[in-house]
Amino acid sequence: MTLSRQQAEQIFDRVLKYSTAEETEVMVSSSAFALTRFANNAIHQNVSEESTTLSVRVVTDGRMARASTNKLDEGSIREICEGVLALARLQPPDPELLRMPGPQTYRAVDRFVSETAELSPATRAATVASVIKRAEKSRLTAAGIFSSGGSAYGLFNSRGLAAFHEETLAEFSVTMLGREGSGWAKKTSPYWPELEPEELAERAAQKALHSKKPQDISPGKYTVILEPAAVLDLLFFLVLDFSGLAVHEQRSCLTGRVGEKVFGDNISLRDDVFHPSQMGAPFDGEGIPRQRVTIVEHGVARNLVYSRQTAHKMGTQPTGHGFPLPNEIGEAPLNIVMAGGRSSLDDMVKSTPKGLLVTRFWYIREVDPYRKILTGMTRDGTFWIEDGKARHGVKNLRFNQSVIEMLRQVEMLGQPQRTAGEESFEMVVPAMKIREFNFSSLTKY
């Protein structure tokens, strides 16, 4: 069970009793989470955890510090209040530090589903059993996870700000392994039956069966069709740069590019926590209401997102995207919704004389921070397309590709959908067909 709003407020009241700082902020987060893990067609790990963390931030004489604990007895709360104040006083003052914000108004979001919060290990096990049955039917080996849980997050400060959010999240990820090829599928949702684990298992199994005996191809530039999960993990590295502070500090690839046409006409991205397929709280780490922000409009880098502190520094208004203070990063858009098109994956494949279909990428890392060149590998279902048909699996390939260039070469877009990967947070993104995607080497396994 996670904490209720009332319980979180009670903890805040207890902190206020002991805090003598000029300003005090309390963040209470609690979660109850469970995960069933399977491999080799059996459950091999099965875990659960529950936790409640109290985090106190104080501002005093232009100085700030944070301390956190999961000990909630009276003595520990008094100790954390004294400790965090002492920590703040040991610092030089920051002339740009703002006072804490006062009361805010939030638009409600409903993301807590009790069926997910209460899901039992027996139900998770029975679901996994059905997925394993599907694997065994085709002599495949299944591996994956089925997780479920809830979290609650309260933010209160001594200037009267009070914010509370709770949500649930379930996740099913499955890899089907054949003798050589493999396939993967994944979905997340606040409501676990929407995961449709058996449908995911079928999709992963079909990919594994279709990719058996993967063949070598020469590295080079190819037309690629990226499924949404592959798009997601690449965009992750780009969207974090739409941070006001990152641009201010000249560590973003958007430095000097805001207001310019950076991507193709068909690329539009916004941050929208209220989108029905999105998740998360309607307020940021300082309690500022999250706003919808268009960050890319028809290829133009239109807007950045700003925390309150960054907005002050840059002479603009906060957008409600700040991380809890203190932090080095500032802010980031975490509820990305990309505009799409009407093409289906089938349309994309049929229109491709020669190319590759990519299920997902793996181990993506940034090679060049300003040109936004990324490297990584394909994984669990990469197929050679010829004359409008996915013909056979190919061995995994390494790419080195600028995401900025890539988004100038998008030929077709699919319908955006809530997408989960293994390297990024979830986004609402479409599949894409892209010309001249740069693959630099092939692996041997």
Added chain:
Amino acid sequence: MKEFAGWALDTAKAQGASYADVRVVNLRQRYLSTKNGQPAQVRESESMGVGVRVVAEGGWGFAATDDLSRASIDRVAGYAVEIARASATVKKRGVRLATQPKVIDRWEAPCRIDPFSIPVSTVLELMLDVDRELRRVKGVTLAEVCMDFRRIEQLFLSTAGSEIAQVKTQTGAGFVATSFAEGEIQRRSYPNSFGGQYQTRGYELVGELDLLAHAPRIAEEAVALHKADQCPTGVKDIILEGSQVALQVHESIGHPIELDRVLGTEANFAGMSFLTLEKLGSLKYASDIVNVVADATPAHGPGLGTFAYDDEGVPAQSTPIIKDGLFVGYLTSRETAAAIRQARSGGAMRAEGWNRIPLIRMTNVSLLPGAGKLADLIADTDDGIYMETNRSWSIDDRRYNFQFGTEIGWEIRAGKKTRMLKNPSYGGMTTEFWNSCDAICGPEHWTLWGVPNCGKGQPMQTMGTGHGASPARFRKVQVGVAYAGN
């Protein structure tokens, strides 16, 4: 702690667990960072809880809580058994563990200067001095300094009668100078990128790193990189500086030798391994001069993978991994050791905290030193590139096709370090690369590097690992791969 652990163990047994172990962990952390002349983060945290791992009806269960009341601990221990029973409904065979005799012991990692005893103001003063030195160099657009101190107290109890208390203190420190100019971002870090150097020891590490003395050089290099020539594309001999060798060991030796990956239990996330079982004792992994051990013992040094017992209560060991180039050992747990009919675990099970189950993790996977000085190795190289400090790293899910980028490089011509090169990168295939290693510098260059951010498992666990390494040379390596085609 013992009281909490005892309650959990008693309840798990009473509920029907055939085996149970309990870890009570208290983690204290202090993290400080500065950025462009101001403190950026000043924070402390403490987290204490209990994790109960059980086997019931042949299945695994684990439950954890930070509510340390008797009622909560009883409930969680019972829930762990309920979870194990659910696991048992989807099993091929019951859990089998390599034997482990009971151990009763207490161990505390050496720590000369308690980092929590140093006033925060003193630490910040040093960090801001370093920051100032970095920003004195014209062209540095961002100066960042960080320090990270942790104390981990843990009690392990098992139904086999083991009772093991361990205390570890870990320290990390480093800085980065970033320079943006003419549409290019260049960075230099010291003593390593991504947080600096980390070891299982106290504040004495910070003194030894002498951060202030290195700041001017690092800042100047960050700015100079803008004017440097691009790393060429082609096949070259390369010499890697020690911290980059350490990461190369981590990615292309440390991960593939994890036996859980080999046996398929990481197939959905971290991936599997090219080191299938028939390769043990027969694969020529590397050239004859390459010797690698997985050594968690304190005698190996104060690495992030140093302990007296792992999180299954197995004593720390030194396991040969590559002997004269031959692949001879895996990292194992009690369960995976039993699966390949080894009598005992190699002691590599480690958990991120009280709320996570132990997994096979690297301990200190180290390349043993060779002989000779770096200067002599450069003098012995006709046409090559010397590369320093990691910038990017990526490897496939079987740990075979890899690519690394470094922050800086220098061309070597006729035995001399010549022009500076920007954006260096190299790539290859794991065993081909390690078989091309023809020189490893001596013990005077050998450092036990810390990798504080190794991710594995679902739910994800971040673990610190250690890697001893000295600079090494590799022949005929593909360089400049990251920028080719872009």
